[in-house]
Amino acid sequence: MSAPTRTPAGAWRGRELGERTVGYDERDAILYALAVGADATDLDLVFEERLRVLPTFALALAQWAPDALGSLGAFDIRTAVHGAQRLQVRSPLPRSGKLSMRAYVGEVWDKGTAAVFEVVVVSECAVATWSLFAPGCGGFGGERGPSAPTAPAEPPYHQAEVATAPNQAALYRLLGDRHAMHIDPEAARAAGQPRPFLHGLCSMAAATLPLARAVGAHPADLVRLEGRFAAPVFPGDRLTARAWKPGGTRLSGPGAEPAASSAELRFELLGGGRPVVSGGRAGFSS
Known part of the structure; x- marks a missing residue:
């Protein structure tokens, strides 16, 4: 049949x-x-x-x-x-x-x-x-859509560590995303991963905490966020958030400009030296 x-x-x-x-x-x-x-x-x-x-x-x-x-x-x-x-x-x-x-x-x-x-x-x-x-769902004759953005060529103006916890996926799934690949080793292997991996939305949300600090904002002042999930993150991984401000304005450290009424960032999240969230953008009100 x-x-x-x-x-x-x-x-x-x-x-x-x-x-x-x-x-x-x-x-x-x-x-x-x-x-x-x-x-x-x-x-x-x-x-x-x-x-x-x-x-x-x-x-x-x-x-x-x-x-x-x-x-x-x-x-x-x-x-x-x-x-x-x-x-x-x-x-x-x-x-x-x-x-x-x-x-x-x-x-x-x-x-x-x-x-x-x-x-x-x-x-x-x-x-x-x-x-x-x-x-397996493509080839229907539609438009291809936007291409993946690339990171700025210049060095980042802010960099911060984002530490994940070994039990973070188990904790995050209690909020509603209970797909088995985030908790069950067998389901993770069926999805092509060696072990359960962290929810992409958890990794991206975790990055907003140091990004807010970089512009002198509170994490709850977030007004916009976007990014692409480029590679899996495993609970316990130590990640690096790299951020750029449009126009090359320094975000923190010597010569930093005072925070304006709103702050826009471009960012990427790295794990093991490769992007796990790419093409990121975040905006905060202040």
Whole structure:
């Protein structure tokens, strides 16, 4: 008996994925901050009496949306990977409450042997876009889409270490992304990795903590974020965040310019000397 024919990838463009309201409390927001690398001394991230919620927490609350597209059969969930992420912050997340979201498929790019599905999630607090790289779904005659950006040629003006913990993937998955490849060695090997690996969204969110410090901002002042996931990160890896400011302005150290009303950064995250998050951009209000 032949396998059912999959709907051409391009036909998914504009497909509504539904609406969902997700509730959370201060405990969830604090757990999220700890899962992306906040210290116990960061009281405004981990102590309910001073709590400011990290804007990237909205991505954990919206994880249902890319999962919904996979469950509808748009691509093979065993081989599709999270290729890139964008986040535009509209307003701060409250300490606790409910977030109502609407999701749909935006662009679908044709990469030849693969397709890239963009899942867009809209709420009053943020607009988030997942780019999902799906092997075997290309060749439908669509546009190829944007190319991967490259890092600036000049040396970075700021560099900081981002340490991950051996139990970080196990902690982060409690926030909603419970794909087995992040916890089960057998599932990780089936996905082509030697052992369970860290969620890309965890690595990217962890980088925003030192990036905020580089421009004298608070991590909760994040207003935009984007980047491509270039290679896996394994729990316990020590990463390096390298940042550039548009126009070559020095970010920190001697000769640093005072922080403006907003700060834009280009960045990449390196692990073992190679990019694990590339083409990164982050913006902070102050």
